Amino acid sequence: MRRTVAYVAAFTGMATLFLVTILVTALVLNAITPRAAGVGEGSPSAAPSAAGPVGEITITAFDLGFEPTMVHVAEPGRYTVTFVNDGGTFHDVTFADGTVIGADGRQSASGEVAIGPDGMSFICSVPGHADGGMRGEVMVDGAAASGDPQPTPSARTAEEMRDIDAAVTAQFPAETAGRGNQVLEPEVQPDGTLQWELTASVVEWETEPGTVVEAYAYNEMVPGPQLRAEVGDRIRIILHNELPEPTTIHSHGLFVPPDMDGVPVISQPAVMPGESFTYEYTLRNAGSHMYHSHFMAEHQVPMGLLGAFVVTDPAAPDVVATDVDYAMILNDGPLGFTINGKGFPATEPLVLQHGQTIRIRYMNEGLQIHPMHLHGIPQLVVAKDGWTLPDPHFEDTVLVAPGERIDVIVEATEVGTWAFHCHVLTHAEGPDGMFGMVTALVVGE
Ligand SMILES: [Cu+2]
DSSP, X not given: OHHHHHXXXXXXXXXXXXXXXXXXXXXXXXXXXXXSTXXXXXXXSOOSSOSOOSEEEEEEEETTEEESSEEEESSSEEEEEEEEEOSSSOEEEEETTSOEEEEOTTOEEEEXXXXXXXXXXXXXXXXXXXXXXXXXXXXEHHHHHTTOOOOXXXXXXXXXXXXXXXXXXXXXXXXXXXXXXXXXXXXXXXXXXXXXXXXXXXXXXXXXXXXEEEEEEETTBSSOOBEEEETTOEEEEEEEEOSSSXXXXXXXXXXXXXXXXXXXXXXXXXXXXXXXXXXXXXXXXXXXXXXXXXXXXXXXXXXXXEEEEEEEOTTOTTOOOOSEEEEEEEEOSTTOSEETTBOBTSSOOEEEETTOEEEEEEEEOSSSOEEEEESSSOEEEEEETTEEEEEEEEESEEEEOTTOEEEEEEEOOSOEEEEEEESSGGGTEETTEEOBSEEEEEEEO
């Protein structure tokens, strides 16, 4: 029933947006200059003056960003670009005119780019990296000093900016391949033990329409399958490692025996490629918990080795029942800024009927803080890290730090469509409009 409501609302929204999408897409196709057209070296377009370089620019890349993000030059013209890649993996600097200069990790490269009077934006064109923060801008200081109005990003007109923004938003909720965070029913063993098998492997994952990145996944989904059980349950998780590197699983927030804690050497040997490992224990504490890799976790977790582990306690008198129970996993890194493995406009809207309630279990598996701001309706904060708060209180922006789980209850008192996004604004909006950690709460009549 609830699923039907969500489906119908999403479908209706998509149908109404469909015509708009067609119109706006036509406009945008005319407006956007091709970005990564000239992959290779040099600029495909001629410089304003064919004379030699007027100066030098140095841009340093790291995982995942540029230093500086704002490059100041004194005048328009052709510049020599030194690209230093301090990151551990391939990055490039792709300018808005199509000029691409790339280098493997710990390598450098050079090239030339022609900067016009309004400056030029640049990104790393490796899928997911621009959304992960690899964006910058070359600014021509003389232009600003001349008294002219500030140039708009990439020298777009106001109409182009409006139409590009509208074209992205009109796609919401966009279809993409794969859906993470799906509840995986356990296989109940003869002795009552709840058993799940999780296979870690490398997959191709579509984070937003047309953006397919390499990801690490449990059972081929990002986030991995959602596990649900009750306090007192005996549980068994069998991990199969099909990655090209070692891994382990740590059950984050749960009381477990020390040899089930998933830290290589300290609790167990690393699980090598082709090997399996069985985690087994009895659940002692309820709450919004997580499971994730604890081997090179700074790499494997942002790549997708994470999932929700929700433990309920039917005997707990202080836990409020809601109509909808929703785990919202936040992540950042090589897959971009994601909510349950997807970036806007491919994020999933939350759909409620007027008067219904939802428990949102925020879980931050990323490396950055994400203050989650819901428009229109306050959020009642009821639990932190699985522990019920003695003082539930309202917030409109709920800060979720790395590793934290915050539970909120939202009552659908206000009919309408409400934006719902991370309020670190660079996680939610860019020169092409909204992206990343943005979704919506839709409250029907
Ligand atoms: Cu954020």
